[in-house]
Amino acid sequence: MSSNKIRWPSWPLLVPALALLAGILLVPLADTLIRSVSTPGWTLSNYSNLFTDGVTLTVLWRTAVTAATVTAAALLIGYPYAYLMTRVSPRARGILLVIVLIPFWTSVMARNFAWIIILQDGGPVQSLFEFFGADDVVFYGTTVGVTIAMTQVMLPFMVLPLFSTLGAIDRRLLLAARGLGSSPTAAFWKVYWPLSRSGVMAGVILVFTLSLGFYVTPALLGSPQESLVAQLLAQRTTLLLDFAAAGALGILVLVVTLVLVAWANRMGGTMSAIGVVAAGRTEGRR
Amino acid sequence: MTTPSTTVKATGSSPGTPSGTEIRLDRVTKDFGLAAPAVDDISLTIRPGEFMTFLGPSGSGKTTTLNLIAGFETLTAGTIALNGTDVSDVPPHRRNLGMLFQNYALFPHLTVAQNVAYPLRERKVPKREIARKVAEVLELVQLTGRDDNHPSQLSGGQQQRVALARAIVFEPSALLLDEPLGALDRNLRSALQAEIRRIHREVGSTFVFVTHDQEEAMNLSDRIALFNNGRIEQIGTPQQLYAEPETLFTARFLGDSNVFELGQAALGRSIVWDGESWGVDPATVAAHPGVRAGSAIVVRPEDVEVAARRDEVPPGANAVRAVVRDVEYMGSYRTLLLAMGRRGLPGRTRVSPLRGDYAIGDEIVAWWRPGAQRIVAA
Ligand SMILES: Nc1ncnc2c1ncn2[C@@H]1O[C@H](COP(=O)(O)OP(=O)(O)OP(=O)(O)O)[C@@H](O)[C@H]1O
Numbered sequence: 001m002s003s004n005k006i007r008w009p010s011w012p013l014l015v016p017a018l019a020l021l022a023g024i025l026l027v028p029l030a031d032t033l034i035r036s037v038s039t040p041g042w043t044l045s046n047y048s049n050l051f052t053d054g055v056t057l058t059v060l061w062r063t064a065v066t067a068a069t070v071t072a073a074a075l076l077i078g079y080p081y082a083y084l085m086t087r088v089s090p091r092a093r094g095i096l097l098v099i100v101l102i103p104f105w106t107s108v109m110a111r112n113f114a115w116i117i118i119l120q121d122g123g124p125v126q127s128l129f130e131f132f133g134a135d136d137v138v139f140y141g142t143t144v145g146v147t148i149a150m151t152q153v154m155l156p157f158m159v160l161p162l163f164s165t166l167g168a169i170d171r172r173l174l175l176a177a178r179g180l181g182s183s184p185t186a187a188f189w190k191v192y193w194p195l196s197r198s199g200v201m202a203g204v205i206l207v208f209t210l211s212l213g214f215y216v217t218p219a220l221l222g223s224p225q226e227s228l229v230a231q232l233l234a235q236r237t238t239l240l241l242d243f244a245a246a247g248a249l250g251i252l253v254l255v256v257t258l259v260l261v262a263w264a265n266r267m268g269g270t271m272s273a274i275g276v277v278a279a280g281r282t283e284g285r286r
Numbered sequence: 287m288t289t290p291s292t293t294v295k296a297t298g299s300s301p302g303t304p305s306g307t308e309i310r311l312d313r314v315t316k317d318f319g320l321a322a323p324a325v326d327d328i329s330l331t332i333r334p335g336e337f338m339t340f341l342g343p344s345g346s347g348k349t350t351t352l353n354l355i356a357g358f359e360t361l362t363a364g365t366i367a368l369n370g371t372d373v374s375d376v377p378p379h380r381r382n383l384g385m386l387f388q389n390y391a392l393f394p395h396l397t398v399a400q401n402v403a404y405p406l407r408e409r410k411v412p413k414r415e416i417a418r419k420v421a422e423v424l425e426l427v428q429l430t431g432r433d434d435n436h437p438s439q440l441s442g443g444q445q446q447r448v449a450l451a452r453a454i455v456f457e458p459s460a461l462l463l464d465e466p467l468g469a470l471d472r473n474l475r476s477a478l479q480a481e482i483r484r485i486h487r488e489v490g491s492t493f494v495f496v497t498h499d500q501e502e503a504m505n506l507s508d509r510i511a512l513f514n515n516g517r518i519e520q521i522g523t524p525q526q527l528y529a530e531p532e533t534l535f536t537a538r539f540l541g542d543s544n545v546f547e548l549g550q551a552a553l554g555r556s557i558v559w560d561g562e563s564w565g566v567d568p569a570t571v572a573a574h575p576g577v578r579a580g581s582a583i584v585v586r587p588e589d590v591e592v593a594a595r596r597d598e599v600p601p602g603a604n605a606v607r608a609v610v611r612d613v614e615y616m617g618s619y620r621t622l623l624l625a626m627g628r629r630g631l632p633g634r635t636r637v638s639p640l641r642g643d644y645a646i647g648d649e650i651v652a653w654w655r656p657g658a659q660r661i662v663a664a
């Protein structure tokens with residue numbers, strides 16, 4: 001027997017993954033794309049219709065605003081939370097992590113029905129507001145309610161990248177800044193915040209792109225008059241059976257998302273952040 | 287919590303004129319709640335423009351004391367005053383002190399020039415002046431032309447020089463350095479030691495330098511404060527600490543020494559050790575009025591001479607018989623490792639090669655003049 005090892009090329013290891021990707025992503029995507037430009041006949045009318053039908057742009061804008069609000073809320077809550085996680089004992093950190101992950105492990109339906117109970121007319125939240133004299137506050141069936149519920153489930157996507165970035169910041173840099181004449185506030189804004197930017201960027205992109213695709217939450221908690229883009233897509237595919245128009249809309253959302261990710265990557269978000277985005281995409285379609 | 291708005295003013299510091307801050311520690315204690323306080327009732331005055339080194343073994347409280355001066359730790363007891371102003375409640379950024387750590391602590395998101403400019407920006411120095419000062423100080427640390435590099439593009443020694451530049455660019459009236467050369471290799475260390483000494487001369491600030499390397503301390507300092515268990519064991523010029531140690535700890539920490547521990551004995555005209563009777567020079571008895579249990583005689587190796595026989599020892603000298611255990615060739619001199627007295631106490635002496643050869647196992651007589659020995663407290 002020869003002692004020479006046979007040098008197998010390593011690319012065949014990718015074959016199963018590539019086959020799967022081709023089968024469930026590339027083929028349907030290509031199909032969607034082709035259909036959107038070939039029905040009826042070769043035309044771009046499905047795309048131009050998006051801008052002229054008077055509905056799509058409104059829904060897209062509403063979706064973007066909702067996603068941006070969710071992102072801002074998640075950042076405002078998640079940043080101090082992740083900071084706290086880097087400062088406490090490993091035990092407490094574990095507990096904080098579990099708390100933020102609980103909505104993750106809860107079934108989509110259970111979570112959303114729980115929110116319905118909490119936010120509905122006459123529910124505990126409304127009663128609380130009434131107690132303080134605000135009688136006309138309505139969350140159920142509004143974008144506000146949708147935003148609250150979405151923020152809850154998006155929080156881990158903000159907290160986890162932030163936690164890993166903040167945890168890696170050398171705290172002696174803050175001491176150095178203090179020693180060089182910075183007040184604690186100045187030290188935060190001039191040293192800590194810039195060093196946390198890649199984590200912020202990753203979290204923001206992750207939460208924003210995932211929020212663009214939410215379906216179940218706005219369908220259950222929102223109002224049909226204020227639907228988001230995923231509902232519009234569902235309506236066009238399942239009710240109107242207009243696959244070409246739905247395909248054009250889907251492709252538009254995809255392009256917008258990819259542009260955002262590319263932009264974030266240039267602005268200092270890391271490749272790993274995009275990896276997480278990609279991994280989270282399917283998860284976020286709820 | 288209110289932060290006092292006093293900012294410690296530099297006393298008209300411009301390069302070239304000695305203008306450092308006086309740092310006064312009065313009965314300073316820091317207790318972390320461990321078995322013993324990290325800093326235990328230290329009083330110390332560092333003079334304006336002085337190069338003061340905190341030397342001592344690991345865990346002896348050097349860094350903690352420095353952090354107390356900087357304001358990064360709060361006092362358990364005592365007061366700290368800069369130029370006579372009590373700063374015990376002044377936050378670090380208002381003390382106007384420069385700070386240099388062991389591990390650079392350069393801001394990784396800023397370039398070399400931006401790092402150095404940082405303290406000037408915080409002080410709202412006009413842009414043009416910032417540019418001028420940054421260029422000036424980068425030249426001082428010999429890093430001209432590296433302005434736009436990021437710290438990660440520099441070697442360890444270069445990074446530390448940037449940190450040094452950043453620490454002195456705002457002309458702090460005092461600079462606190464915590465083992466700034468600890469992570470560097472030997473050559474770089476001595477090069478940067480020379481640089482630090484030069485900068486100290488040129489800037490004229492007070493320098494407080496922490497190290498556990500006695501050679502470094504000897505090289506750099508005007509005075510050394512020797513730390514042990516949160517207290518200052520002895521304070522003085524390098525020469526004083528080496529030649530006139532007051533305690534056994536000091537004698538052992540700085541340089542090599544022959545240590546003869548004494549039992550219970552009164553300090554009279556002579557001392558008996560292992561059957562040998564030795565004379566005493568009253569001037570060599572340190573602060574302690576009488577030899578107590580646990581006191582010891584310390585003789586530096588270079589003060590110990592070697593004779594072949596007892597009758598070659600000059601009259602009035604103190605002598606002990608010894609066996610040569612080993613010979614170390616050190617180039618210009620040799621070190622004999624000895625076993626002294628009946629119990630074979632380890633000892634060492636330096637001899638010139640001109641004084642003949644010694645072989646392992648030779649029986650000799652080691653001797654020294656009473657004036658060369660120190661009697662210290664244990
Ligand atoms: N933040 C802290 N919390 C609790 N104990 C501390 C803290 N900082 C220092 N200590 C303790 O105080 C003592 C003195 O520490 P310090 O860092 O001042 O020593 P050092 O002389 O600088 O030592 P080294 O040469 O190793 O740097 C040590 O016993 C240390 O464990």
Ligand SMILES: [Mg+2]
Pocket residue numbers: 348349350
């Ligand atoms: Mg230390």
